[in-house]
Amino acid sequence: MRTISIIQLGFGGVGRALAKQIVSLREWHKTRYNVRLRYIALCDSDGAIVDTKGLPDEVILEAIDRKKSGEKLKQMPFGYAQSDVSAVVDVAGTDETVVVDVSASKETLPALLLAARLGYGIVTANKKPLTDDLESYRKLKSAEFLRYESTVGSGLPVIATLHRLLRSGDKVSQIEGALSGTLGYLMTQIQQGVPFSAAVREAYTLGYTEPDPRDDLGGVDVARKALILARDLGYPLSMSDIALEPLYPKHLDELSIPDFLEAIQASDGMFEERVREARSRGQVLRFAASITPEGVSVGLQSVPESSPLGRLQGNDNLVGFYTSYYDQTPLVIQGRGAGVDATASGVLADIMEF
Amino acid sequence: MRTISIIQLGFGGVGRALAKQIVSLREWHKTRYNVRLRYIALCDSDGAIVDTKGLPDEVILEAIDRKKSGEKLKQMPFGYAQSDVSAVVDVAGTDETVVVDVSASKETLPALLLAARLGYGIVTANKKPLTDDLESYRKLKSAEFLRYESTVGSGLPVIATLHRLLRSGDKVSQIEGALSGTLGYLMTQIQQGVPFSAAVREAYTLGYTEPDPRDDLGGVDVARKALILARDLGYPLSMSDIALEPLYPKHLDELSIPDFLEAIQASDGMFEERVREARSRGQVLRFAASITPEGVSVGLQSVPESSPLGRLQGNDNLVGFYTSYYDQTPLVIQGRGAGVDATASGVLADIMEF
Structure with a gap:
């Protein structure tokens, strides 16, 4: 039986879902894959619980x-306070160690770069x-x-x-994607005649948006996803290179959130007009990312x-991936793109490839 | 640089496309993945060209x-005649060897089982x-x-x-699929009012079907795909367990092919009726595979x-995969499901995982 040791950075919703899945799947992973996953460290932003055994x-x-x-991890049994997750990575690992980043923090990069230098696996x-900057990206990719x-x-x-396509030498000419469930929901609503501001207000009230809906509507999260895909295609781009239309x-x-929700009523007419314009050409409006050799754009798109x-x-x-072999119709991957359990299960499938 | 040696069984359309891709991607695989793929044997049904270096x-x-x-491979430089591909597998391999089956033959199973026993990789x-029978399946899966x-x-x-979902411990409750491009094309045609027999005749004339269109219309090929998916889910089934409606x-x-194409006119009314019946319920007719814990069916389905x-x-x-995490809408993979180049590129991506 193979043992894989895990150092996990982040213990929010996804981090807890992952830990729960790993514990409850012990038998499955043992009998079907002959693998044992064990946590040697679980970290939150200012502490960790650690047991190298x-x-x-x-x-x-x-x-x-x-x-x-x-409660914070540092207050719990096996807990200790630390200001730098790199310290945990440094002391706790063995060869068969994977550092798993399920945080949403900017601060984990040094720990991941250290993990790469030490020869540990990285799943994020x-x-x-x-x-982040291209140099850090390249260092991570060299892990x-x-x-x-x-x-x-x-x-x-x-x-x-995408990695299968690249390994097989297929040439990817374009990737297009709807990469935000929240914005997809809003687009469906305004397509059905709901004013933009009303759709946003409803999504906000139902808890479909981030606590501050501007974090969805600004499109930065989608732009990050587009950049990850573009860099995989070999384009040496950074966030500032992306044509982002919030x-x-x-x-x-x-503005405050209530004032913001009021103020966007001014945009209702523009959205209505763009939906109508698209429809007159047999098209619909989407908030989409498009990645081509010419550049990366993220924003409203009529398709x-x-x-x-x-x-x-x-x-x-x-x-959708357009490639030499998928040229008439794209290769399409579709489904729910959110949820702590689905996100954690993607991380777990990654760990199991180690 | 890592060297992977390949013994390839089958040198038809897919086999030749794969060989061409491997040769033309040498530089790509070397610079991006630090891997060299080399052929030590290329086999057709009664011969091979072999060079262990x-x-x-x-x-x-x-x-x-x-x-x-x-021409046959045995007549070419480096060629030799052989009646049993297992002999090639036995003499030619090293530890870093993958046996690649791109034939459509029933006869390769012993060679693959030998490869499994010798610890070689297998890509098929x-x-x-x-x-084939469940015992052979289990032996192959133990490779x-x-x-x-x-x-x-x-x-x-x-x-x-599917393997990612299984490794992550997600529970797959149903897989449904349209797994034949030819039958998908026919279904689209009859949905648009073209009589079944006319659609078949046209597809046959355009070369969209197998040389004998019954090889598509019988559904055995789709049933094999469904069985592969079902066995991956852990269901101990065989071909005879599949509810197949040709x-x-x-x-x-x-009948001869021309007589067959005449004779199926008798079914036109039945197809028209089933399309109409489906439509009256807001549904459409598909030739689909459905895999659930209750069983596997392959045939016409109204969705x-x-x-x-x-x-x-x-x-x-x-x-479409319905699982614990993809329960409202399925996780969907869609795109062209045929063509020698696309098939070969899937094989190549598999080899590159070795």
Whole structure:
């Protein structure tokens, strides 16, 4: 039986879902794959619980409960305070160690770079380390084992598919994608005649958006996903190279959330007009990412109703790859692109490839 | 640099496309992946060209041309006659060897089982070894490295996706798929009012069908794909367990092709009626495979127009996975599911995972 040791950075929703899955799948992984996954460290932003011989399952399950009710890891059994996750990576690892980043933090990059230098595996669901400067990106990519499926489309096999295409030498000419379930939902609503501002307000009230809906409407999260795909294609781009068209004017960043929700009523007419204009050409409006050798754009896009993107309804994500072998119709991956459990399961599938 | 040695069984369309891709991608695989792929044996049904130090590229390219114009491998430079491919597997391999089955033959199973015993990797695009008796299947599955992406949906990442879901411990409750481009095309035609027999005749004339169109219409090929997916889910099934509804009555097997094309006019009314019946419920008719814990069925199926299968047009393949995490809408893989180049590229991506 093979043992893989895990150092996990991040213990929010995805991190806890992952820990729960790993504990509950012990038998499955042992009998079907002859693999044992053990946690040697679980870290949050200012502490960790650590046991280099493997944290007991009871301790992990207790930590999940206590973290959910607001406690910090450093206060728990096996806990200790630390200001630098790199320290944990440094002391705790062995050869068969994977550092798993399920945080949403900018601060994990040094720990991941250290993991790469030490020859550990790296799995990340966190987009930030992969969308930082190009030099850091290249260092991460030089790691012997690096997987990041859940950075794009949550658990959907978008990255795995792209890597298969690249390994097979197929030439990818374009990737287009609807990479935000929330924005997909909004687009479906305004297509059905709901005013933009009303659709946003409803999505906000139902909890479909981020706590601040501007974090969705600004499109930065989609732009990060597009950059990860573009860099995989070999384009030496950075965030500032992406032509990003947010769904609200920059000056509304100053407002409170209630004021913001009021202010965007001014855009309702523009959205209605763009939907009408698209429809007059047999097209529909989508918030999409497009990645071509000419550049990367993220924003409103009018697409044929009969295209894969045009047929998309609701909050599913969709990625289409146009290549030498998929030239008439794209290779399409579609499905739910959010949710802590689906995201965690994508991370787990990555770990199991180690 | 890592060297992977290849013993290839089969040198038809897919086999030649694969050999051509491997030769032309030398630089790409070397610079991007630090891997060198070399052929130590290329086999057709009664011979092989063999060089345990690696066949030179010129020899491979020449063999592609000469095979295309009807010559047998045993007549070529480096060629020798053999009646049993196992003999080649036995003498030619090293530890870093992959046996690649791109034939459509029933006869390769012993060679693959030998490869498994010797610890070689196995990659197959050939469905037959994986749909033979359960004991052989289990022996193949016990191989240390086994990939078979191109057996289902050609180069589409159907198997890779299923294996990711399984490794992540997600519970797959149903797989549904349109797994024949030819039958998908026919279904689209009859949906548009073309009589069944006319659609078949046209597809036959245009070369969209197998030389004998009954090889498509019988559904056995789709049933094999369904069985491969079902066995991956852990169901101990065989071909005889699949509820297969062919698109023509069994007694027409006796006829010549022209007589067959005449005779199926008798079914036109039935197809028209089933299309009408489906439409009256807001549904469309598909030739689909459905895999559930209750069993596997392959045949005509009426599905909601708004479902992924219902929205499918033309000759794309589509596979939908319903799981614990993809329960509202399925995880969908869609795209062209045929063509020698796409099939070969799926095989190549598999080899590159070795």
